[in-house]
Amino acid sequence: xxxxxxxxxxxxxxxxxxxxxxxxxxxxxxxxxxxxxxxxxxxxxxxxxxxxxxxxxxxxxxxxxxxxxxxxxxxxxxxxxxxxxxxxxxxxx
Amino acid sequence: xxxxxxxxxxxxxxxxxxxxxxxxxxxxxxxxxxxxxxxxxxxxxxxxxxxxxxxxxxxxxxxxxxxxxxxxxxxxxxxxxxxxxxxxxxxxxxxxxxxxxxxxxxxxxxxxxxxxxxxxxxxxxxxxxxxxxxxxxxxxxxxxxxxxxxxxxxxxxxxxxxxxxxxxxxxxxxxxxxxxxxxxxxxxxxxxxxxxxxxxxxxxxxxxxxxxxxxxxxxxxxxxxxxxxxxxxxxxxxxxxxxxxxxxxxxxxxxxxxxxxxxxxxxxxxxxxxxxxxxxxxxxxxxxxxxxxxxxxxxxxxxxxxxxxxxxxxxxxxxxxxxxxxxxxxxxxxxxxxxxxxxxxxxxxxxxxxxxxxxxxxxxxxxxxxxxxxxxxxxxxxxxxxxxxxxxxxxxxxxxxxxxxxxxxxxxxxxxxxxxxxxxxxxxxxxxxxxxxxxxxxxxxxxxxxxxxxxxxxxxxxxxxxxxxxxxxxxxxxxxxxxxxxxxxxxxxxxxxxxxxxxxxxxxxxxxxxxxxxxxxxxxxxxxxxxxxxxxxxxxxxxxxxxxxxxxxxxxx
Numbered sequence: 001x002x003x004x005x006x007x008x009x010x011x012x013x014x015x016x017x018x019x020x021x022x023x024x025x026x027x028x029x030x031x032x033x034x035x036x037x038x039x040x041x042x043x044x045x046x047x048x049x050x051x052x053x054x055x056x057x058x059x060x061x062x063x064x065x066x067x068x069x070x071x072x073x074x075x076x077x078x079x080x081x082x083x084x085x086x087x088x089x090x091x092x093x
Numbered sequence: 094x095x096x097x098x099x100x101x102x103x104x105x106x107x108x109x110x111x112x113x114x115x116x117x118x119x120x121x122x123x124x125x126x127x128x129x130x131x132x133x134x135x136x137x138x139x140x141x142x143x144x145x146x147x148x149x150x151x152x153x154x155x156x157x158x159x160x161x162x163x164x165x166x167x168x169x170x171x172x173x174x175x176x177x178x179x180x181x182x183x184x185x186x187x188x189x190x191x192x193x194x195x196x197x198x199x200x201x202x203x204x205x206x207x208x209x210x211x212x213x214x215x216x217x218x219x220x221x222x223x224x225x226x227x228x229x230x231x232x233x234x235x236x237x238x239x240x241x242x243x244x245x246x247x248x249x250x251x252x253x254x255x256x257x258x259x260x261x262x263x264x265x266x267x268x269x270x271x272x273x274x275x276x277x278x279x280x281x282x283x284x285x286x287x288x289x290x291x292x293x294x295x296x297x298x299x300x301x302x303x304x305x306x307x308x309x310x311x312x313x314x315x316x317x318x319x320x321x322x323x324x325x326x327x328x329x330x331x332x333x334x335x336x337x338x339x340x341x342x343x344x345x346x347x348x349x350x351x352x353x354x355x356x357x358x359x360x361x362x363x364x365x366x367x368x369x370x371x372x373x374x375x376x377x378x379x380x381x382x383x384x385x386x387x388x389x390x391x392x393x394x395x396x397x398x399x400x401x402x403x404x405x406x407x408x409x410x411x412x413x414x415x416x417x418x419x420x421x422x423x424x425x426x427x428x429x430x431x432x433x434x435x436x437x438x439x440x441x442x443x444x445x446x447x448x449x450x451x452x453x454x455x456x457x458x459x460x461x462x463x464x465x466x467x468x469x470x471x472x473x474x475x476x477x478x479x480x481x482x483x484x485x486x487x488x489x490x491x492x493x494x495x496x497x498x499x500x501x502x503x504x505x506x507x508x509x510x511x512x513x514x515x516x517x518x519x520x521x522x523x524x525x526x527x528x529x530x531x532x533x534x535x536x537x538x539x540x541x542x543x544x545x546x547x548x549x550x551x552x553x554x555x556x557x558x559x560x561x562x563x564x565x566x567x568x569x570x571x572x573x574x575x576x577x578x579x580x581x582x583x584x585x586x587x588x589x590x591x592x593x594x595x596x597x598x599x600x601x602x603x604x605x606x607x608x609x610x611x612x613x614x615x616x617x618x619x620x621x622x623x624x625x626x627x628x629x630x631x632x633x634x635x636x637x638x639x640x641x642x643x644x645x646x647x648x649x650x
Contacts (some may be wrong), residue, residue, distance in 0.1 A: 014222075015218070022213055026213055058395065068216070
């Protein structure tokens with residue numbers, strides 16, 4: 001199993017988070033962890049998600065990066081303290 | 094001005110000439126606005142046909158196809174057509190009415206979450222929240238539908254937004270639709286592999302036509318002289334009669350095409366996606382080949398087969414940059430050409446019944462170079478791919494990725510409206526035609542001169558063939574011997590029809606079909622056990638093709 005964490009920035013638009021989760025599920029990646037915060041200007045969602053699959057990272061990264069509202073996709077080390085950051089803001093999906 | 098008028102004006106601004114649709118409660122404001130528009134609306138008899146006709150129109154013209162339906166069942170009936178466009182990368186904008194914003198989320202009459210339902214099968218989607226944003230949404234929808242790798246875009250329009258009065262204020266953005274050029278480094282590496290290769294093959298996909306790269310592709314082939322195999326959607330990128338065209342590859346491909354791919358040392362994939370019907374067992378596909386993969390969609394490169402050299406970006410630029418003379422492949426080219434002659438199709442089938450491949454070959458020879466063929470899905474679809482000649486991919490409208498039975502007649506309607514003077518032929522089967530039979534009424538309503546060739550084997554032929562070959566002849570739910578009288582059905586909808594019962598009647602049938610000034614249906618009876626040959630069995634390598642004579646020998650033992 002290949003386990004990795006993605007950091008995404010997505011335009012706050014109808015169904016943005018659902019769209020990303022849908023691609024993740026359809027491409028057969030299991031979701032292990034997710035945080036999503038609205039940026040301070042309210043225009044974007046910052047999403048960090050940890051997933052695992054038998055497939056290579058790029059299989060998912062390339063499907064997500066071509067979504068219209070996604071402006072940034074990076075494979076990162078997991079954020080050590082996402083919970084505190086998350087607590088202060090609400091999330092729309 | 095109301096939101097619905099914004100929408101229609103924005104569609105006019107995008108150059109839309111035809112919309113395929115079906116009215117209903119939530120979309121009524123738009124239908125009202127259409128009365129004052131120059132856009133032509135084509136009323137189909139089922140929303141699925143609206144989406145499939147828009148798809149056919151888009152494939153035949155290269156423009157964005159537009160379809161429209163009301164909320165609830167109208168919207169869900171579009172879904173198959175939207176998915177069909179998604180799987181085959183067809184530019185489409187689908188507009189659905191939605192219940193009023195205040196009713197959304199309350200399970201209102203004819204409310205369905207079409208935005209959510211279509212998420213996996215659209216390139217993008219919009220839910221309109223204000224009337225003022227509609228012109229921007231429409232403009233973005235068209236840009237997204239046709240740019241890069243094309244695909245369908247949904248606009249869901251709540252009824253209250255369509256009725257809202259607002260100021261029309263729209264400034265078009267100038268975002269470029271031009272896709273990126275491939276990197277110089279990838280071109281250099283690809284050229285090096287091409288120069289080292291002794292047995293290269295080009296694997297031509299639908300991206301060549303969709304990417305307007307036909308001219309560059311043909312120059313690339315004429316200069317490099319590399320033999321070409323095609324996917325279903327790649328047929329016609331090089332004329333199928335061209336000396337370097339080895340035919341279709343894959344499950345029902347030619348022996349020459351599959352053998353060339355299985356033995357080549359370099360596979361140059363141009364705008365294709367290593368689909369399972371093309372590759373057969375993936376880990377045995379092109380086992381000796383290094384791979385250069387040209388595609389506008391980065392996500393397709395390396396998805397199923399590692400590319401030694403990915404060339405990502407605009408195909409026109411990539412092909413131009415890779416066009417060079419190759420001196421060392423002459424023996425290989427001769428081998429491929431000789432194989433093509435050795436394994437040419439044999440139309441001298443035994444018996445007196447109509448032989449569908451022979452019928453299609455004759456029809457192709459006589460229909461003219463500009464004819465357009467829209468197929469349904471099944472055995473007849475593969476016979477068309479094998480035996481019709483195509484000079485360009487837009488002549489061949491076929492549901493490749495989704496495999497949608499019922500595609501052919503609506504797609505033919507879309508193509509015929511785009512090209513009123515062209516010979517448009519729908520080749521169908523007795524299974525498929527029943528999926529959208531109601532569209533015969535659309536043919537009559539608009540007097541569209543589509544020629545329908547209905548091959549009738551009184552069975553779901555492709556499934557029957559698989560049950561015969563791979564399920565020990567255990568036939569399950571494939572018998573259609575209680576079909577209606579198709580000629581009388583057609584005639585009841587005002588379409589002249591006639592039956593072709595044996596091979597002796599084929600020539601005059603084709604004469605009659607092509608001479609008829611309006612729509613016409615030829616009901617062609619074929620043997621119930623006619624099969625598509627050759628075939629690669631499920632899970633098998635493309636090296637393991639089954640041929641008719643081999644199967645017959647096996648049975649005789």
